[in-house]
Amino acid sequence: MKLDFSQLNKQTKKSFSDxxxxxxxxxxxxxxxxxxxxxxxxxxxxxxxEQPGIGCLKGCTFISLEFS
Ligand SMILES: [Zn+2]
Known part of the structure; x- marks a missing residue:
């Protein structure tokens, strides 16, 4: 399983490192x-x-990840 981090950069540039x-x-x-x-x-x-990523149960935090 490989993670594609390039998608993160498009979403939120300033918190990319976070x-x-x-x-x-x-x-x-x-x-x-x-x-x-x-x-x-x-x-x-x-x-x-269908939307893989990292998030909490309530959904206030969600970081979408692309798996390839
Ligand atoms: Zn939350």
């Missing part, structure tokens, strides 16, 4: 809390959703 850090932590199995609701962010795989 998102990259969050993705890295979640992929390593570390707990990262949503800044809005403080719920842990989860990895959503292409098997789980």
């Amino acid at each position: 998102q990259h850090a969050v993705i890295k932590k979640v992929m390593q199995g570390k707990i990262v809390a949503c800044e809005q609701c403080r719920q842990p962010l989860m990895l959503i795989t292409p098997e789980q959703s």
